[in-house]
Amino acid sequence: MSTHAGDPADAPELLRGDFAPDSRTLVDILRTSAGLFPDAVALDDGTRELSYSSLILEAESAAHDLIARGVGSGDRVGIRIPSGTADLYIWILGALLVGAAYVPVDFEDPPERASLVFSEAEVSAVVGEGGRIESSRDMPVQGAARRNDPRPDDDAWVIFTSGSTGTPKGVAVTHRSAAAFADAEARIFLQAEDTEPLGPEDRVLAGLSVAFDASCEEMWLAWRHGAALVPAPRSLVRTGVDLGPWLVAQQITVVSTVPTLAALWPVHALDAVRLLIFGGEACPPELAERLVYPGREVWNTYGPTEATVVACAAPMTGQGPIRIGLPLDGWDLAVVDAAGFGVAEGETGELIIGGVGLARYLDAEKDAQKFAPMPQLGWSRAYRSGDLVRYESEGLVFLGRADEQIKLGGRRIELGEVDSAMQALRGVAGAAAAIRTTPAGNQILVGYLAVENEARDFDVAAATVELRELLPATMVPMLTIVDSLPTRTSGKVDRDALPWPLQGSADEPDVGDNLSGTAAWIAQQWRNILGAAVSGADDDFFAHGGGSLTAAQLVSILRSRFPEATVADIYAAPQLGALAAVLDAMVPAGAQQTREVTPTPLRAQLIQAALTVPLITLTGLRWLTWLMALNNILSWFGNFPWAPVVSWWWVLLGTVIFLSPPGRMAVTVAGARLLLRKVEPGTFPRGGSVHLRIWCCRTLGRGDGSDQSRGGSVDRCIREGVGRQNRRRYRSTFLTARHRDADVGVGQFH
Numbered sequence: 001m002s003t004h005a006g007d008p009a010d011a012p013e014l015l016r017g018d019f020a021p022d023s024r025t026l027v028d029i030l031r032t033s034a035g036l037f038p039d040a041v042a043l044d045d046g047t048r049e050l051s052y053s054s055l056i057l058e059a060e061s062a063a064h065d066l067i068a069r070g071v072g073s074g075d076r077v078g079i080r081i082p083s084g085t086a087d088l089y090i091w092i093l094g095a096l097l098v099g100a101a102y103v104p105v106d107f108e109d110p111p112e113r114a115s116l117v118f119s120e121a122e123v124s125a126v127v128g129e130g131g132r133i134e135s136s137r138d139m140p141v142q143g144a145a146r147r148n149d150p151r152p153d154d155d156a157w158v159i160f161t162s163g164s165t166g167t168p169k170g171v172a173v174t175h176r177s178a179a180a181f182a183d184a185e186a187r188i189f190l191q192a193e194d195t196e197p198l199g200p201e202d203r204v205l206a207g208l209s210v211a212f213d214a215s216c217e218e219m220w221l222a223w224r225h226g227a228a229l230v231p232a233p234r235s236l237v238r239t240g241v242d243l244g245p246w247l248v249a250q251q252i253t254v255v256s257t258v259p260t261l262a263a264l265w266p267v268h269a270l271d272a273v274r275l276l277i278f279g280g281e282a283c284p285p286e287l288a289e290r291l292v293y294p295g296r297e298v299w300n301t302y303g304p305t306e307a308t309v310v311a312c313a314a315p316m317t318g319q320g321p322i323r324i325g326l327p328l329d330g331w332d333l334a335v336v337d338a339a340g341f342g343v344a345e346g347e348t349g350e351l352i353i354g355g356v357g358l359a360r361y362l363d364a365e366k367d368a369q370k371f372a373p374m375p376q377l378g379w380s381r382a383y384r385s386g387d388l389v390r391y392e393s394e395g396l397v398f399l400g401r402a403d404e405q406i407k408l409g410g411r412r413i414e415l416g417e418v419d420s421a422m423q424a425l426r427g428v429a430g431a432a433a434a435i436r437t438t439p440a441g442n443q444i445l446v447g448y449l450a451v452e453n454e455a456r457d458f459d460v461a462a463a464t465v466e467l468r469e470l471l472p473a474t475m476v477p478m479l480t481i482v483d484s485l486p487t488r489t490s491g492k493v494d495r496d497a498l499p500w501p502l503q504g505s506a507d508e509p510d511v512g513d514n515l516s517g518t519a520a521w522i523a524q525q526w527r528n529i530l531g532a533a534v535s536g537a538d539d540d541f542f543a544h545g546g547g548s549l550t551a552a553q554l555v556s557i558l559r560s561r562f563p564e565a566t567v568a569d570i571y572a573a574p575q576l577g578a579l580a581a582v583l584d585a586m587v588p589a590g591a592q593q594t595r596e597v598t599p600t601p602l603r604a605q606l607i608q609a610a611l612t613v614p615l616i617t618l619t620g621l622r623w624l625t626w627l628m629a630l631n632n633i634l635s636w637f638g639n640f641p642w643a644p645v646v647s648w649w650w651v652l653l654g655t656v657i658f659l660s661p662p663g664r665m666a667v668t669v670a671g672a673r674l675l676l677r678k679v680e681p682g683t684f685p686r687g688g689s690v691h692l693r694i695w696c697c698r699t700l701g702r703g704d705g706s707d708q709s710r711g712g713s714v715d716r717c718i719r720e721g722v723g724r725q726n727r728r729r730y731r732s733t734f735l736t737a738r739h740r741d742a743d744v745g746v747g748q749f750h
Contacts, residue, residue, distance in 0.1 A: 011334070011342065013326055013393055017355040020330030021183035023152045025175035027096055029182055029224055030056070037226035040200035045086040045231045052226065055093070058086075062094025062131070069135040071125050073099030073148040076158060078118040078126035082107045083209060084233040089219065091127045092210070099148045100124070101155035101172065104210040108234070109472050113168075117160050120362065121170055152176035158362065159213050161305050162414040162475065170362035171213075177308040180356045182220040184328035188313060189221075189275055190297055198225035198275070204254040205247065206231040207261075211472075212411065213305045214279055217256050227254065237261075238567060240552030244269030259283045262291065264552050270296075277301055279310065280411070282398060283322050292318035300324060302398060306370070306383050307331070308357035314395045323395035330356035332379070335391040340376040348390050350402055353383045406435050408445055411474045415495070418477060421470050422447050425463050430485045433477050434495040438531035442553070444545045447477030448498050450485050464543045478532055478545025501531055519580035525557045526576070537577025541570055562586045604687030608695060615699050618658070618667070625654030671700045 034042075034052035042055040050058060071077060077095040079102050081088040095102040103121045105114040107129070118126055125135040150156070156178040160168040190197050204222040206229050208215040222229035230250050236243045244265040247255070255262075255270070256277040267290060270276065276291060279301040292298050302324035303310035312333060314325025327333045332354035335343050343349040352374060358381060361367035374382040390397040406413050415433045422431035430450040435443050447467075451458045460479045467476045486497035514536065515523050523534040532544035541551070551570045558565040562583045573579045600608075629651045631643040657663040675693045684690040 011391070011393070014333040014335075016327045016329050017332040020356040021180050021187075023176055024179045024183075025150050025152055025154075026156055026178050026182070026220070027149050027175070029179055029220065030093065033223055033226045037200050040226050041228040042223065042226075043086050043089055043229050043231075044203075045084060046233070048086060049228075050086065055090070058090045059093035059097055062091050063097040065131070065133060066094055066098050066100070066125060066127075069125055069133050071095075071098055071100055071135070073150070074154065075100040075124040076103050076121050076155070077101070078114075078121070078123040079104045079210065080107055080114055080126060080128050082129060082234070083237075084206075084231045086231070087131060088210060089206075089229065089231070091131065092219075095127075096150060096156060099150045099154060101158050103158045103160075103170075104215075105160075106209045106211040106472065109211070110469050112470055113472060117168060117170075120160070120168065121158050150175050152179070157216065159211065159305055162411075162417045168417070169366065171305045171359050172362060173305075173308050173359045177357050177359060178216065178220070180330045181216075181308045181310065181328070182224045184330050185217070185221070185310065185313075186224055187329055189277075189299070192297075195297070198227055198254065200226045200228075202227035202253045202275075203230050203251055204228065205250075205252045205256070207237045207243070207255075207257060212280075213309050214256060214258075217277070217279075217309050221254055221256065235568070238548040238551070240264035240549060240567070241556055242566070248272065259287050260549050263287050264549070264556070267291070275299075278316075279303070281408075283316075285322055288316045288322060289318040292316055302396075303357075304353075304383070304385055304387075306359050306361075307353045307385075308359055311353050311357060312396065321397055323392075324389070324398045325395040327355070328357070333396070334374070334377050334379075334382075335389055335396070336374075336376070340374060342377075343391055345391055345393055348388055348399060351385045351387045351389045351396070352377065352379075353385055354379045354381065358383055408435065408443060408474060411472075413445070413475055418445065418447065418471070418475055421467055421475075422449060422463075422477075422479075425449070425466060427451050427458050428463075430493075432485050432493040432495060432498060434498050434500075436500045436531060439528050442529055442531075442550055444530060444550070445475070445477040446498075446500070446502075446545065447479045448482045448485060449479055450482055461540065461543055473547065478530065478543075515576070517580070518584050519576055521561075522558070522576060522580055522583070525554060529553055529557075534576065537575065537580070539576045541574040541576070541579070543574075546570075546574070558583065598686050600691075601687040604692060607692060611692075611696060612699070615696065618700070621654065622658045625651065625658050628654065668701050672697050675700075 030052075034056050038053040039051050041049050042052040043050040066077065075098070077091075077098075077100045079088070079091055079095070081091060083106070092102050092104070103118065103123055105117050123136070125133055127133055152175050154175055155172045156175045158170050158172045160170050162168060186198070198221070202222075202225065204218055204227050206215070206218045206222075208218060219229060221227070230252060232243060232246060236246050240261055241264050243261075247265070247269050248271070251272055253272055254275045254277075255273050256279065258280040259278050260281065262276070262278070263284070270291065270293075274296050276296060276298045278288075278299065283300050288298065288300070298316040298318075299313050300316050300322060301310045301313040303312070310328060311331045312325045312327045314323040316322070334352040334354070335347075335349040336352055337343050337347075337349050354374075354377075358371065360371065371381050371383055373380050386402050388399040388402050390399060406415060418433040419431055422428060422433065425431075428449050429452045431447060433445060433447050436446050437443055449458070449460075449463070458481060460481065464476065464479055467479075480502050482499065486494040515534070519537055526532065526534055526539075526541065526544075529550050530541075530545045534544075541554070546554075548567075551567050554570065555565055555567050564586045565583060569582050570579060573582045628646050631640075632645055632648060632651060634640055634643050635645045655663075657667065675697045679690060679693065
């Protein structure tokens with residue numbers, strides 16, 4: 001048994017620093033993929049598709065615009081563009097092509113937050129919505145002198161994380177680290193002998209904010225392998241539940257996300273997903289058990305922003321403990337005790353990270369503190385993660401934080417930063433934030449305020465609005481007033497002793513008894529999800545700790561009575577009474593008119609029976625080709641009159657058309673183009689011409705076996721073969737039909 005005591009060499013499985021990929025840049029990776037797959041789709045935001053060659057041209061154009069505004073090598077460019085758009089990723093690449101580092105801020109973050117981040121990063125320019133560039137330079141710099149492809153030691157991005165002092169911390173990651181991360185992940189995902197590696201046929205979900213470092217994994221999972229990056233509209237990501245049908249319609253095959261969001265999707269929404277990566281927060285065992293499926297790889301990853309997104313990973317089987325695994329090639333790990341020496345197997349210690357993925361803080365003093373040498377390990381530079389893990393040679397097990405830094409919804413949050421923002425509120429004498437768990441199992445951020453004597457009429461709603469102007473939405477807590485803040489003997493606030501559940505929360509059902517009907521029912525669901533007090537119809541969901549994920553959970557419950565409810569309804573009417581009024585105006589589930597599905601008419605059944613003959617003939621031709629080949633082979637051993645011999649040219653032709661995957665696909669695509677010509681979204685009679693054409697198309701795919709090819713169904717064949725215009729129509733119609741509970745992807749039949 002490995003002891004790992006003192007000398008890291010005692011735990012060789014944790015040391016992969018010497019196996020780092022060759023040094024290169026993200027621009028090198030992009031250009032390599034563009035050279036290999038120039039015509040493959042690189043970016044598809046639903047409004048336009050860009051091939052790799054087109055994406056390079058668009059990014060080059062953005063780079064020239066930046067150069068014209070004085071931006072060049074070594075600079076930093078702020079990016080604040082709406083999520084889900086192609087422009088966002090084009091300008092990120094434009095900054096990289098100039099040799100600059102991009103500094104992303106979520107478009108929906110408060111302007112004050114954006115200004116703070118851009119000021120701390122000392123950006124040379126900021127790119128906003130519509131490609132509008134605001135430069136801090138008075139005079140443009142000569143482009144020829146400024147334009148250089150980046151070098152490995154140049155910064156690729158600067159992402160800001162929550163800071164304990166109240167100021168976000170800027171973390172700079174070099175091209176060397178970023179490219180090594182992309183290349184190291186390429187060595188572990190979908191590498192089994194019987195598995196097709198990532199490639200141009202794959203479509204990668206881009207659903208995370210670019211201000212979150214896991215978005216870098218989404219981008220380079222696609223662009224490292226010649227796959228398509230498919231940004232999801234922010235409105236869909238916010239709903240959670242409704243993102244599931246979108247994944248199906250877009251034929252997404254690769255997803256990297258946080259477990260909280262994945263838990264909201266129906267299992268069938270991931271049927272086409274063959275690589276599912278979790279990160280950002282602890283993964284519940286029951287979620288892993290539900291989503292691990294034959295033919296799909298599921299991974300659990302771990303890594304702070306300071307170690308370039310991911311430092312270690314573990315495949316998930318749905319059984320045993322949830323591990324964060326072993327290091328990527330190029331990364332070193334150590335599990336140490338309080339004295340900095342390695343712990344024995346099975347013991348708990350702090351996780352220390354070294355190797356090629358180490359980033360740096362813009363704040364030199366903090367960088368020297370957090371990335372100081374570890375002489376006990378013999379490392380000249382090491383990152384102290386503050387995370388507690390159990391050392392097991394099979395793979396590390398994450399146990400939690402050793403300090404006041406927490407993870408919420410996949411985002412790392414310093415409670416001290418939230419404390420500082422609350423303490424700056426007028427009339428607040430003391431403040432402390434803490435994570436609490438509701439009866440529904442949700443983790444929410446609660447802000448406890450001790451107000452000054454003269455501020456006993458403190459306006460909690462107004463304070464929440466003020467915090468929303470200062471902090472990202474994920475860091476705005478549910479506020480509550482307390483008489484005083486409990487302290488430890490050290491004088492620090494004892495967060496564990498702060499009251500929970502709150503007065504009037506889910507454990508006290510008498511609060512809100514003045515409500516009735518739908519409002520009372522919503523109040524009970526509200527209390528279960530948020531653990532928050534409900535005092536009346538004017539209570540605001542978001543002011544009581546609600547967020548995008550909890551809103552999605554609430555909608556899932558609301559739909560049990562009101563199937564038409566959406567997350568947009570909660571955002572439009574966040575007050576309890578207003579939301580109840582919106583729902584009461586809908587048709588409740590019990591009152592919905594039952595949809596009667598008319599049986600297929602006898603005439604249509606007879607036509608289907610007649611059409612089955614030529615369709616089955618295609619299957620027969622496959623077997624005939626095998627028979628011809630077998631007869632020819634038998635002729636080598638003698639003369640068999642019952643086994644006629646044919647020309648090998650006929651066997652070859654049959655093999656190409658009826659047996660080879662490209663041939664079968666071509667037959668299906670050609671048939672699909674012919675059968676679906678001029679088909680438009682709509683409602684059609686069952687047994688009508690459109691119904692029969694769709695039936696023929698799918699029967700054709702099943703008959704020639706193309707629905708078993710990589711991609712999963714004849715729908716994939718149609719989408720890839722009918723052309724861009726029809727493809728978009730097919731996707732949008734699929735979504736419409738799916739929300740109507742249709743059984744066919746291009747219309748509804750009754």
